[in-house]
Amino acid sequence: MKRISILLFILVYCAICNAQFSNKYSTFKKFDGLFSFFYDDSTDKIYLEVTDLEKEFLYVSSLSSGVGSNDIGLDRGQLGKTRVVYFKKAGNKLLLIQPNLKYRALTNNALEKQSVEQAFAKSILGGFKIEEEANGKYLIDITSLFMQDTHGVANKLKNTAQGNYSLDASKSAFNLERTKAFPKNIEFDVFLTFKGTAKGRYISSVAPTSGLVTVAQHHSFVELPDNKFKKRSYHPRSGSFMFSYYDYATPIEQDIHKRFITRHRLQKKNPNAAISEAVEPIVYYLDNGTPEPVRTALLEGGRWWNQAFEAIGYKNAFQLKILPADADPMDVRYNVIQWVHRSTRGWSYGASVTDPRTGEIIKGHVSLGSLRIRQDFLIAQALTNKPFAKSDDNNNKMLELALARIRQLSAHEIGHTLGFAHNFAASTNNRASVMDYPHPQFKLKGKNIDFSGAYAEGIGEWDKYTVAYSYSDFKEDKNEDEELKKIIQKAQKEGYRFISDRDARASGGAHAYAHLWDNGGNATEELNKVLKIRAVGISNFSIDNIKEGQPNSVLEDVFAPLYFFHRYQTEAVTKLIGGLDYNYTVKGDQQLTVKAVSKKEQQEALQSLLQTVNAEQIAIPKNKLSLFPPRALGYGSTRESFNGKTGISFDALSAAETAADMTLSFLLHPQRASRLVQQKSLDSKQIGLHDVLDQLINNTFKKSYKDTYLDEAQQNINFRVLYYIKNLAASKSVHPKVNAIANFKLQELKDRFLDRNKPYALEVVNRIEHFQKHPELFKPIVSPKIPDGSPIGMECMTN
Structure with a gap:
């Protein structure tokens, strides 16, 4: 009898220990992986089972199906943010916390670490009521984390002037075909529908019903890699992307800003082998x-x-x-x-x-x-x-x-x-x-x-x-920093920049x-x-x-x-x-x-560039125009x-104007104009803005053609030159000398055309005079795109 009682006790105890959560979850579809989770199709909810509190993992969001417009910029397969996160119990909730890894203290001193952690903000990405707790396991309804616009679709539509949209929960749901569980990662996929009034042509051109835009957002919980990965120092000539953080445990005489490269983990099976x-x-x-x-x-x-x-x-x-x-x-x-x-x-x-x-x-x-x-x-x-x-x-x-x-x-x-x-x-x-x-x-x-x-x-x-x-890979008897330096030096010696x-x-x-x-x-x-x-x-x-x-x-x-x-x-x-x-x-x-x-290189470059604002070079030949009905x-x-x-x-005239505008927008860019002023101040023998404008005007305003088509094309180009000189004269982001030179050239052009009683000359003078009287009214005049x-x-x- 005593043995039976003991056996019954063991069975009851084991049943209690193995009990997970109440029977209502047994009817839900269960997924077992890095985390176990349940899907309730009657409510379209996900319940996540959390065992290890404060254990860090990766949370990655992305866009698994997009909008299909380059201008909007919401593409299929577009990655979102990658975050290190962990769950922490607070009262009747589990909080999903993102620690601040930009600021660290890499030290064995726990108090020093704590001081840095407390100095900078964390981010709580979600708070989830604990639905049930059993034997150190917590069950939470995590649906709200996924049923939100994590990827910023609504903001993207607004910022690209496509309209004001908001998430329509009634038309959003989990996509079970792409919701999966694996030992080291779990994947959630959600159809999200955004409701709004379309204002832009981009969204209207790609959405079947422009007021309802449905995309799929994807969420991954991923096991973090082990701690065996070795960071490699960044060098500004390595050709690599930089990954960095601030280490407040760094000795005072060293740089607190730590820089490393991003790379995949790769090791030789046989480190000592040549291949x-x-x-x-x-x-x-x-x-x-x-x-x-x-x-x-x-x-x-x-x-x-x-x-x-x-x-x-x-x-x-x-x-x-x-x-x-x-x-x-x-x-x-x-x-x-x-x-x-x-x-x-x-x-x-x-x-x-x-x-x-x-x-x-x-x-x-x-x-x-x-x-x-x-x-x-x-x-x-x-x-x-x-x-x-x-x-x-x-x-x-x-x-x-x-x-x-x-x-x-x-x-x-x-x-x-x-x-x-x-x-x-x-x-x-x-x-x-x-x-x-x-x-x-x-x-x-x-x-x-x-x-x-x-x-x-x-x-x-x-x-x-x-x-x-x-x-x-570097052998153990080699200093990695020295070996990396040799690679940089070899590339430099062989002329690679x-x-x-x-x-x-x-x-x-x-x-x-x-x-x-x-x-x-x-x-x-x-x-x-x-x-x-x-x-x-x-x-x-x-x-x-x-x-x-x-x-x-x-x-x-x-x-x-x-x-x-x-x-x-x-x-x-x-x-x-x-x-x-x-x-x-x-x-x-x-x-x-x-x-x-060198001055020689700059002069040669300018002469070559001037071909691209020359109607004879840039205008479409007349015998080709019949090809374009x-x-x-x-x-x-x-x-x-x-x-x-x-x-x-x-x-055809606008084609030449557009081509010339392309050159002029680069050549007479305000920052370039300021650099030319500085260049001349440092070396009086160098070319300066005054020289560039002189040569440009000589090769545009001072050119004329007997062929009326070429002459008209050149005049269109000349008005673009005039516009960009006015832009330099009006710019507030340049050295004052740029304004002075540009204004001086405008006056020269005005004097040149002042006594010419022809429509083109009168319009040049009219535009310059209007600018001189009301420079505050100067506005961009856009060429055909x-x-x-x-x-x-x-x-x-x-x-």
């Missing part, structure tokens, strides 16, 4: 919905990176495969390349989920815009001499060019997710990096344009240095040798070549640049990228004017710190088309 496989290779997966021949091109281009890993002694360390059919691209276990569709051409980008504690890249996520390849095909179509004269199937040459570009695109965006930044100086050094923006490099063969070698193939020599810096985004932009950037989408070691010489190629392309252009049965008006869209073919090399050349040559130097590296571009019904103009002021007819060029390439994002 070894990786303990765990870096494996990327290509979207299985990518069509051929794009799929093969993306695989080929992406796999170039293995060349760089082989150069540092790894075998098959980087791999690229097709995403398994049963895998979710938003699952953080997969590095993914997604083929993203939008209604318009847009940026491709590489994003990463990184451990906020260490900078370790946990997931690389590439988004490639699917319309990019069609634009590259169109560029090739425009540059090919009569491609469809004999057959509409003559596509191979154009397709090969487009696929060559896509291989580059794949390598470039994967590079961002491996931890690498843009290197816009690489194009001046034999196309040394896939992390530059590549512009096709053509050659002339008689009256034809040669496409061979338009894009480089394979990984660049600079890219091998970035991989070496980020991923090299690294200059990234901020310094390369045409407006604010001033670096003479770092540009977007340029080619060649000498930007000026390359512009002259590009203008010759453009001229040959325009001369060859004919009805045979479109296929049989296509409306003639489609020719305009094929012609646009050819007409503006010089735009990016023009940007590069403008940066030589008032430009600087400099490096990201550190003390003791014996590099050039900074110097002005008003648009056929059903084939209206798009953002890729020319814009004008003549209604439905093709506006240039057809979309950017985004022609890529953009990076990191998390």
